[in-house]
Amino acid sequence: MSMPSPVPKLPVSLAANPKLSSWVRFSGEGGVAISPGKVEIGQGIVTALAQIAADELDVDIGRIELIRASTAASPNEGVTSGSLSVQQSGRALRHVCAEVRQRFLAAASERLGVDAALLDVDDGTISGPGNVRTSYWELAGDVSLDRDATAGAVAKPAATRDVAGHSVQRVDIPDKVFARPRFIHDCALPDLVHGRVLRPDISGARLIALDETAARVVPGLVAIVRDGGFAGVVADSEAAAEAALKALRKGATWSAGEPLPDEDDLAGFLKSQPIETTVIDARAAAATKRAARTLRRKYTRPYIAHASIAPSCAMARWDGDRLHVWTHSQGVYLLRADLAIVLELPAENIVVEHMEGAGCYGHNAADDVALDAVLLAKAAGGRPVRVQWSRHDEMSHAPFGAAMAIEIEADLDANSEIVGWRHAIWSNGHAARPGRAAQPALLAATEIANPYPRMISTNPPAANGGGGDRNSVPLYDLPAWTITSHRLLTMPVRTSALRTLGGQGNVFAIESILDEIAVLRGEDPIAFRLRHLRDERASDVIRAAARRAQWKPQKQSGIGHGVGFARYKNTGAYCAAIAEIEGTDDIRVRRLTLAVDVGEAINPDGVINQIEGGAIQATSWVLRERVRFDRTHITSTSWTDYPILTFSEVPAVDVEIIQRPEIEPVGAGEAAHGPVTAAIANAVYDCLGVRVRDLPITRDRIIAAMELAS
Amino acid sequence: MPTIQFQLNGAAMAVEADPDQTLLDVLRGRLGVTGPHFGCGAGECGACHVMVGDRAMASCDMPMWSVADKDVVTVEGLGTAEQSHPLQRAFVSEQAMQCGYCVSGILISAAALLKRNPSPTETEVRAALDRNLCRCGSHNRMVRAVLRAAAETATS
Numbered sequence: 001m002s003m004p005s006p007v008p009k010l011p012v013s014l015a016a017n018p019k020l021s022s023w024v025r026f027s028g029e030g031g032v033a034i035s036p037g038k039v040e041i042g043q044g045i046v047t048a049l050a051q052i053a054a055d056e057l058d059v060d061i062g063r064i065e066l067i068r069a070s071t072a073a074s075p076n077e078g079v080t081s082g083s084l085s086v087q088q089s090g091r092a093l094r095h096v097c098a099e100v101r102q103r104f105l106a107a108a109s110e111r112l113g114v115d116a117a118l119l120d121v122d123d124g125t126i127s128g129p130g131n132v133r134t135s136y137w138e139l140a141g142d143v144s145l146d147r148d149a150t151a152g153a154v155a156k157p158a159a160t161r162d163v164a165g166h167s168v169q170r171v172d173i174p175d176k177v178f179a180r181p182r183f184i185h186d187c188a189l190p191d192l193v194h195g196r197v198l199r200p201d202i203s204g205a206r207l208i209a210l211d212e213t214a215a216r217v218v219p220g221l222v223a224i225v226r227d228g229g230f231a232g233v234v235a236d237s238e239a240a241a242e243a244a245l246k247a248l249r250k251g252a253t254w255s256a257g258e259p260l261p262d263e264d265d266l267a268g269f270l271k272s273q274p275i276e277t278t279v280i281d282a283r284a285a286a287a288t289k290r291a292a293r294t295l296r297r298k299y300t301r302p303y304i305a306h307a308s309i310a311p312s313c314a315m316a317r318w319d320g321d322r323l324h325v326w327t328h329s330q331g332v333y334l335l336r337a338d339l340a341i342v343l344e345l346p347a348e349n350i351v352v353e354h355m356e357g358a359g360c361y362g363h364n365a366a367d368d369v370a371l372d373a374v375l376l377a378k379a380a381g382g383r384p385v386r387v388q389w390s391r392h393d394e395m396s397h398a399p400f401g402a403a404m405a406i407e408i409e410a411d412l413d414a415n416s417e418i419v420g421w422r423h424a425i426w427s428n429g430h431a432a433r434p435g436r437a438a439q440p441a442l443l444a445a446t447e448i449a450n451p452y453p454r455m456i457s458t459n460p461p462a463a464n465g466g467g468g469d470r471n472s473v474p475l476y477d478l479p480a481w482t483i484t485s486h487r488l489l490t491m492p493v494r495t496s497a498l499r500t501l502g503g504q505g506n507v508f509a510i511e512s513i514l515d516e517i518a519v520l521r522g523e524d525p526i527a528f529r530l531r532h533l534r535d536e537r538a539s540d541v542i543r544a545a546a547r548r549a550q551w552k553p554q555k556q557s558g559i560g561h562g563v564g565f566a567r568y569k570n571t572g573a574y575c576a577a578i579a580e581i582e583g584t585d586d587i588r589v590r591r592l593t594l595a596v597d598v599g600e601a602i603n604p605d606g607v608i609n610q611i612e613g614g615a616i617q618a619t620s621w622v623l624r625e626r627v628r629f630d631r632t633h634i635t636s637t638s639w640t641d642y643p644i645l646t647f648s649e650v651p652a653v654d655v656e657i658i659q660r661p662e663i664e665p666v667g668a669g670e671a672a673h674g675p676v677t678a679a680i681a682n683a684v685y686d687c688l689g690v691r692v693r694d695l696p697i698t699r700d701r702i703i704a705a706m707e708l709a710s
Numbered sequence: 711m712p713t714i715q716f717q718l719n720g721a722a723m724a725v726e727a728d729p730d731q732t733l734l735d736v737l738r739g740r741l742g743v744t745g746p747h748f749g750c751g752a753g754e755c756g757a758c759h760v761m762v763g764d765r766a767m768a769s770c771d772m773p774m775w776s777v778a779d780k781d782v783v784t785v786e787g788l789g790t791a792e793q794s795h796p797l798q799r800a801f802v803s804e805q806a807m808q809c810g811y812c813v814s815g816i817l818i819s820a821a822a823l824l825k826r827n828p829s830p831t832e833t834e835v836r837a838a839l840d841r842n843l844c845r846c847g848s849h850n851r852m853v854r855a856v857l858r859a860a861a862e863t864a865t866s
Contacts, residue, residue: 042809042846169805176810177798179745179785183811186744239735309749309757309845310811359809359846391750605805609848613808616847639754639843647839650849 011091013037014149017075021145023096024053026136030124032059035067037077038089040172041330042359043610043669045085047170048602052090055163056097056155058121059136066171070353071336079331079433081362081497082465083572083667086602090665099153100145107143108134158600158661165661167605172356184328184355185313185388192315193222195376195387196245197232197444199397202632204258204492206447207231211251218244223379228449232376234385260492260629267300267405270426275486280462280469285480289419291411295517299408299509301695303493303627304401305642310358311394312365316373317384323350323377324384327370328357334435335367339374341440342448361617363496365389365398367434368443375444395642396634397443400627401498402428402457404468404505408513416521418532421481423472423510428488429457430467430501441496457495459487459502465569468502471674474510475567476532493629500568500670504618507566507674508681508695515562515682516691525563525682526551537574537597537658538567544595544656545576558584560687564678566671573598573671574658577615579651579679583687586699589619589651589680596655596671599663607668612653614672620645621673622680626696716777718743719787729775734758736774737784745785745814749843756842759815760784766815766822766841785814788821796866797821800859801852808846816842820856829860 010018017023017037025033034053040046046066054061067074077089101121109116114128127133158165175182198207207229215224215233220240225232233248235241261269315326323345329335332352340347357366369387377385389397404427411420432455434441445452459467466472469485518528526546533539542565545551552561560583565576574597582588592615601607624643628636636642677695685691690705711726718741727736737743737760746769749757753768760769761783789795797817800806807813816839823830823838830838835856836849844852 042811044808169802173802173805173807173810174791176807176813177785177801177817178789178791178794179814181744183747185747185811188742188744237735237739239731239739307845308811309755309809309843310747311749356809358811361845388748391752609805609808609851612850613847616849617845620847638752639750644843644845645849647836647842647844647849647853648833650847653850 010149010151011088011095013075013077013088013092014095018148020096020100020147020149022073022075023093024100025145026140027065030063030137032057032064033067034064034093035074036089036093037069037075038080038085039069039330039354040356041080044170044603044606046172047168048086048606049089049093050171051163051168051602052094053097055161056094057101057124059124061163061168063124068354069332070351071332072351072353074332076333079334081330083568083669083671086665086667090602094155095153096149098155099149102153103143104136104139107139111139111142164602165600165659168603170606182356183310184315184326184357185310187315187326187355189315189384191383193234193236193380193383193385194238194241195232195234195373195385196241197230197372197387198245198248198252199393200254200257202254202257203260203634205254205256207252208255209253210248212248214247214250215244218247224248225376225379227375228447228451230375230444230447232372234376234380257632258492259631263629266302266403267298270403270405270488274489275426276489278485278487280466280483280485281473282482283480285419289413289479291419292414293412295410295412295513297408297513297516297693299406299505299512299693301404301505301508303403303495304498304621304625305395305627305636306361306364306398306498307395307642307644308358308360308364311389311391312369312398313357313386313388314370314373315384315386316370316377318377318382321345321349323374325350325352325370325374326355327352327366328355328360329366329370330360330363331433331435334433335370338367338434338440338442339371342371342442342445343374362401362498363399363431363433365394367441368398371442371444392637395637399432399494399496402430402468402495404502406505406509408509410513410517412517416517418478418517419480421474421478423481424484424486425468425472425502425506426486426488427468427502428491428495429459430495430497431460432457432496454491454494456489456491459485465571466502470501470506470569471503471566472506473570475535475538475570476529477534478532500673503566503568503670504621504673504677507564508677511564511678512681512691512693515685524552529565538565540658541565541574541576541595541597544658545578545593548595548654548656549578549593551578558582558687560683560685562679562682562684562686564675564682566674568671572666573668575611575671575675577672577675577679579676579683581680581683581687583684587623587684587697587702588649589623591652591654592619592676592679593654594656594672594675595658596668597658597660598666598668600661600665601657601659602665604657604659607657608655610668611655611672614669615653615676616645616650618673618676619651619680622677622695622697624696714774714778716779717781719783727774730773732770733760733772733774733777733782734769737769743784743786747811747814756815756819757812759818759842761818761822764822764825766819785817788817795821796859796862797824797856800855800862804851804855804858806851806855807848812842812844816844816852823856824860824863829864832857
C-alpha cells in the first residue's frame with residue numbers, strides 16, 4: 001500500500017489568505033506592489049518585508065511599494081503584535097514571491113521558447129541564452145495572480161539571498177527626516193473637522209448630567225455629541241474643538257467612580273482579589289531529592305504606561321450607512337469587528353485603513369480613539385472627523401501594562417543545588433484587545449447609552465506564548481517545577497497588552513533568584529546558568545554577551561555588573577544581557593551589552609535597532625516608570641509625573657547578533673526587556689549588596705532594601 | 711484679530727491670529743506646516759520644537775504674540791531631499807530612529823545646538839537633547855548622527 005506523500009503546509013498567514021494577488025501585484029512601469037496584512041508601528045517591518053520580496057522576486061528593492069493595510073483589500077493577518085510579523089508576514093511573502101517568480105518563469109519560457117531552467121531574473125528582467133528577454137511587467141497580462149498559492153513553491157536557499165540578511169536603509173526614514181507627511185496626525189483630508197471627547201478625571205466615573213450652554217457659543221463649533229455617558233465636540237479647527245471641550249467640561253456632572261487600589265501595596269491588592277487559577281506547567285522530579293531549605297522570594301512590577309510620544313489619533317467619515325476609518329491600530333480587521341458590534345452594522349459596510357502613528361508598544365488607545373472619531377463623525381454631515389487624545393487622557397484612559405506579584409520558592413539541597421521550584425503569578429490578564437470576543441474592547445463602548453461592560457483582560461493561551469505566565473516556565477533544566485498563574489477577575493485599573501506581556505516580570509523574578517542561588521553557592525552566575533542549559537543557542541548568546549562584556553570585569557567600588565537571559569516566549573528570540581551600573585546615591589546604567597539570536601536576521605541593522613530600543617526602554621521601565629494613582633485618580637498624567645529616561649541618562653548599548661541564516665526568522669522587538677531588567681537588578685546587587693525585588697528600582701527602594709538587610 | 715508678522719523658514723509671514731493662540735496651532739492648523747508635532751501641549755516632550763533665532767523652543771505653549779518679528783525655523787526649513795541639511799543626511803546614515811515621531815523636534819534641537827556650538831562633545835549633544843523625549847530608545851543613534859553631522863560640517 002502506498003502512502004500519500006505529505007502535503008507541505010502553507011505558512012499560516014498564507015493559508016488564511018491564499019490568493020497570490022492579495023499579496024503581490026506588478027504595477028505600471030516597473031513597479032511591484034506588496035500588500036502585507038501587518039503594519040508599520042515604528043519597528044521597521046515594512047523594510048524587512050520589502051527585502052524578502054526583493055530577494056525572492058529578484059527585483060531592486062527600490063521598485064517595491066508597500067501598500068498600507070486596509071480591510072478593503074489587504075490579507076487579514078490579525079494583529080501586528082507578539083514579535084510575529086517577520087515570522088508570519090515574512091514567511092507568507094517569501095512563499096508568495098517564490099511562487100510568483102516560478103509562474104512568471106514558466107510564462108517566459110513559453111513566450112521565449114527557452115527552457116525555464118535556463119532563464120534568469122535580474123531586477124525583474126527575465127533573460128536566457130541567445131539574448132532573449134522579457135520582464136515581469138511585459139508578462140503581467142499573461143500570468144493571472146488571482147489564484148490560490150500552492151504548497152509546492154520553493155524559496156531561494158539562504159546562501160543565494162542578496163538582500164535579506166543584509167542591512168539596508170529603512171524605506172520610511174527619508175520621509176520622516178524631511179517632514180513629508182506620513183503620520184496619521186499629519187494627514188489633511190479635504191473638509192476635515194476636529195473632534196475631542198470628554199473623559200472623566202475620576203477613575204471609572206460616568207457622565208450623568210451635562211450642561212452644554214457654554215460650549216454651544218464657542219466660535220467654530222460644529223456639533224456637540226452625546227450618547228449616554230459618551231460626550232464630545234466637533235469643531236472646524238483643533239483650537240476651537242479644545243475650547244469647546246473646555247467649556248463642556250465645566251458643565252459636566254460625574255458619578256463617584258470606582259475606587260483604585262493602594263499604589264503602595266500592589267502585592268496586597270493583587271493577592272486579595274477574586275482569581276482564576278491555572279497550572280501552567282508541572283514537572284515531576286525523576287527522583288525526589290531532599291530539600292535542605294527553601295528560598296522564598298517575592299517580586300512585583302507596577303502598572304506601566306505605553307506613553308507613546310504621540311497621543312492616539314484617528315479619522316472617520318460616514319457616507320450614509322457606510323463608514324471609512326483611518327487608524328494606527330495594530331489590527332485593522334480586529335478593530336473593524338469591534339466597530340461592527342458597537343454600530344450594529346455589517347462589517348462589509350466598514351473600511352478600516354492603516355496609517356502610521358508614533359511608536360506602538362502594544363494595545364494602546366489607537367483603537368479607542370477610532371471609535372471616538374466614528375461616534376463624533378455621525379454628527380459631521382459626511383465630513384471626516386479627526387480626533388486626537390490629550391496627553392492627560394493618553395496617560396490615564398489608555399490601557400496599561402498589568403501590575404504583577406510573583407513569588408518563587410526554590411528548594412535547595414545541602415549544596416544549594418535546585419531540587420524543586422514553585423513559581424506563582426498574581427496579575428490582571430495581559431490582553432483585552434478588540435475583535436476577539438462577542439463584546440467590544442473599545443473605551444467608548446463602555447460609555448454609550450447602551451453600554452457594554454469593561455472587558456476584563458484575559459491571557460493568551462500558552463501555545464501563543466501565554467500572558468501573565470509568559471516566560472514563567474524556566475528554560476533551565478531544573479529537576480522539578482510547578483508554575484501557577486492567578487488571573488484577577490476584577491480590573492479597577494484598565495490593563496491590556498504591553499511589550500512582553502508578563503515576560504518582563506517573570507524573567508526579572510527567575511533571573512534574580514537564580515543569581516541569588518549562584519551567589520549562595522559561590523558560583524559565577526554565568527557558569528551557573530550555562531550548567532543548567534541544554535539548548536546550545538541559549539548558551540551561545542550568554543557566552544557571546546559574556547565575551548563581549550569581558551565578563552567578569554575586575555570588581556571596582558561603586559560599579560556593579562549583572563547578567564540576565566531569556567528566550568522570548570520560550571519559542572522566539574534568544575537574548576542575553578549584561579549590565580554595568582554605577583551606584584552611588586542613585587542608580588545609573590552605564591552600559592548594556594547584549595547578544596541576540598533571531599535565527600535569520602532579515603535586516604541586521606533593523607534587529608540591532610530594535611534590541612537597542614528595547615534595552616533602553618526596559619532600562620527606563622526599571623529605573624523610572626510606575627503608573628501613579630491615589631484612590632480615585634490616575635495621577636501620572638504628564639511627563640513630569642511619569643518621567644522616562646532622557647538622552648543624558650540612557651546607557652551605551654552594544655549588540656551582537658548571532659546570525660543563523662538557515663533558521664526561520666523570529667521578531668526582535670520584545671527580546672531585550674526581560675534580560676535587561678534582570679541584568680540591571682543583578683548589577684544593583686553586585687554593586688550595593690542588596691536585592692531590590694520591587695520595580696522600579698528607585699533610590700527609595702534601595703534605601704528600603706538596605707534597611708531591611710541591616 | 712491682530713495681524714502678527716514673523717519670518718517662517720526664511721519667508722515673511724503675516725497671520726491674523728488670536729495673540730493667545732499657540733504657534734503650533736497656527737503652523738499645523740492654519741499654515742499646513744506639519745513637521746512640528748503635538749506631543750503633550752505642555753512643553754515637556756520636544757516633539758513640537760521650532761528654532762527661534764538660535765534656540766530650540768516648544769511651539770505648543772508659545773503664544774502667537776511672542777512670535778511677532780521673530781525668525782522661526784521648522785524642520786521643513788532645515789532642508790529638503792534635494793538640498794538637505796547635514797543633520798538630515800546624518801539621521802538617514804545612522805538610521806537614527808524607530809517610529810520617527812519625535813525626530814522633527816530633535817532635528818531642530820540639534821540644529822540649534824550646532825548653530826551655537828558647531829563642534830559639541832557627546833555630553834553637550836545629550837544635554838542639548840534632554841528636553842526631547844524619545845520613547846522607542848533610539849537616543850544613542852541620534853547622538854551619533856548629530857556628532858556625524860557636526861564632523862561633516864567641520865570638514866566641508
